[in-house]
Amino acid sequence: MPTITVNVDDALKERMEKHPEINWSEVTRQAIRDKIETLEVMDELTSESELTESDVVDIADKINESARERVEKESE
Structure with a gap:
């Protein structure tokens, strides 16, 4: 399995720990x-669609925020 590295700031790392x-x-x-x-x-x-790339990015950002909130709730 390939490996990736994710950088987080010190405050987030402390919270994760x-x-x-x-x-x-x-x-x-x-x-x-x-x-x-x-x-x-x-x-x-x-x-x-006739949506612009910017429209798609805006919609995706909203969906991602919702998904992020769901993952955070599942992790509690």
Whole structure:
């Protein structure tokens, strides 16, 4: 399996360390998976659309925020 490195600031790392029971690699994998799935859906929906790339980015950002909140709730 390929490896990636994710940089987080010190404050976030400290908060993460307060929850050693959480598999942060899995949280990251799921967030990446969700992002890819969102992008693929957006590609399908917009392949014949008149939306601009900026419109698509705005919509994707809103979806990502919702997904991020869901992952955070699942991690609690």
